[in-house]
Amino acid sequence: MQVSWKLLYYSRMPELPEVETVVRELRPKLKQKKIKAVRVLMGKMVAMGPGTLSNLRQTHDGITYTFASTLRGQTITDVQRRAKMMIIDLAGKYAILVHLKMTGQLIFFGKKELDKQIRLFNIKTSPLVHLPTKSTHVIFEFTDGSKLFYNDFRQFGYLKLVTDRELPRVPELQNYGPEPLATNFTIDKFVAILDKRPKAKLKQFLMDPNLVAGIGNIYSDEILYYAKVKPMRLVKSLTKSEKNRIFKGIRKILTDAVNHCGSSVGDFVRPSGDWGTYGLIHKVYGRAGEKCKICGSIIKSMKFNGRTGSFCPRCQH
Ligand SMILES: [Zn+2]
Structure with a gap:
């Protein structure tokens, strides 16, 4: 081919x-x-x-x-x-x-x-x-x-x-962070992990497999949009309610994505040969330059260690 x-x-x-x-x-x-x-x-x-x-x-x-x-x-x-x-x-x-x-x-x-x-x-x-x-x-x-x-x-x-x-x-x-969908992954555990990296940017924090397992470029973007916080914010700047929203976002976004059989962006294909459908409802990932589905602002993007993060400049603070 x-x-x-x-x-x-x-x-x-x-x-x-x-x-x-x-x-x-x-x-x-x-x-x-x-x-x-x-x-x-x-x-x-x-x-x-x-x-x-x-x-x-x-x-x-x-x-x-x-x-x-x-x-x-x-x-x-x-x-x-x-x-x-x-x-x-x-x-x-x-x-x-x-x-x-x-x-x-x-x-x-x-x-x-x-x-x-x-x-x-x-x-x-x-x-x-x-x-x-x-x-x-x-x-x-x-x-x-x-x-x-x-x-x-x-x-x-x-x-x-x-x-x-x-x-x-x-x-x-070895050395993987906790499984974010496991029942023993609690808000207290999450806050303890946040406390380890006060100077990290949120996008990089979420994508570090040694801190929380399995989150990459797509889901870090979508989790931070759900939590209404910008990806370049530092961990130490988070309020208590923002920490709670990120924790809830991790569970909700990953669970929804599993229920949609993942995101078929490019070449992810299910064992049946069918596609995952979560990509159809991405809010920010891959949507830079398009309108936010909530407020109509233009979605922006910026680089984080060579990876592009996308976010809404109005909905995320
Ligand atoms: Zn918006």
Whole structure:
């Protein structure tokens, strides 16, 4: 498939609602599936052991072979999420970690759906394609004839096979902030985290995975619009009621986005091949230059460490 600059422009990292959507949709489909074979079409997308990304990419044929042969005959028992990492549990002593990074996609087709055509990019001009495509790098074949395809157009994502004992040592699963949708994430915990970074700008605070897990560019914009505070404000300038509104906003915006199956901006696609619809109701993200849906002011944008934040200059203070 010919790739235009537009697709590069639209690529952006899935955040908590998108990864949660993939996990929720894959869990019932993959549970109790037995792996018949794994085809690794691009070696650098898979790894064995808990190592870091830099040594993970130093792959060779032996790793590809071991990855596929270890998985053959294994049964999937669950699909979970920690921050933006997916964990596919196996009945034996192994688990598969999947990180979608920028453009990773997991698509599941039952035996009767294998000739289905889907669009891999949420752009009207994107062609309908059959899987596998050139950006399909790993294929799981199950004993009932169904298949799971891992696509990754920019090839930053990966699948790591680790043992249950190695799991706690995986670098990406350490030092994450709390899960914002977990019931034990309370306003008191949130305020304690705010107190750690008094000089941080709110946009950067929300996007730091070590402080709160899973929030990126889209949802930080939408949370701050909901809370009616500007993204460049410093944490230490917040009033008590603003802190409360940001906390409520984190829960509300992320929950709404999960209920809409995420935001398909560019290349996020659900395991069914369908799109997430939260992007249709974004209030500020990607809307710089357009009118605020509440007050009619023109939405503004500014750069934060190279990322663009959008906000309403009138509704947000
Ligand atoms: Zn406004």
